[in-house]
Amino acid sequence: MSTPVQAPAGPQPADSAGRRAIWLSVAALAMTFMLPLAGLVMAGFALMAGVRALPVLKDAGRSTGMAVGGIVVSSVALALSAMATALQLYLMDEYSAYQECMKGAGTVSSQGECFAQFREAAQRKLPADVLQLLGAVQP
Template sequence: MQPPAVTSESELGRRALLLSIGALALTFVVPMFGLALGVFSAVVCFRTWRSLSGKQRPVVLAVVGMLLSLVSLCLAAAVLWVQMYFDTPLTAYNECMKGAGTSTSQQGCVVELERAVESRLPFMPKGSVKLPFPP
């Protein structure tokens, strides 16, 4: 049996920063997993920060990692909220596109999606939502 590996203080900060960068990258790919990894990396960065500050070591990497973790948490939470808020219009759009065989009917599906988004956003005037490209 091997003894546990000993890591240096600089390695701890570097690992915390890399974990935070991974959480931010994963947020752009799969927001739900980015949110989970963001929480984990925030905890790791906080523990690393406390450990390094107690030993009077530089905490720059742990602090930058904590900031990146918080950015990934906010971004992932915002994306998940938008996905959940607009779930009904997007589901209706997907169902409409399944039956749309022509470009005219596909454009009709996009118009329906725009109207559904307008109805979910009460502060938008009628006819103001124009999608630059179909989803």
């Protein structure tokens, strides 16, 4: 009969704690640009991983640069994804109308008309400075 192998009890290894924080934060930033809501969730996990990595790295006498970098990048991703998600929720009706219009658009010119209608609807709902920031005013 063999003795079962047990995982070491105690905190996570210090070497992987900082790397985990930075990789999760980079993944959260990438997800923010693809799926803002998923980026929001992943940025929350990355932020927690970075915060949890700090004491582990300090106790092991290692540099906390990776954990701090992960916290900074995940905070940026969290802010960007929160703004993008809020904007998507705010313009949900206009975007739904745009999708319906695009379903029936069979030509490039009719697709352009759908985008023009979406842009006009967004311009009515958003302030001009936000639209310039987003680049929606320029064709």
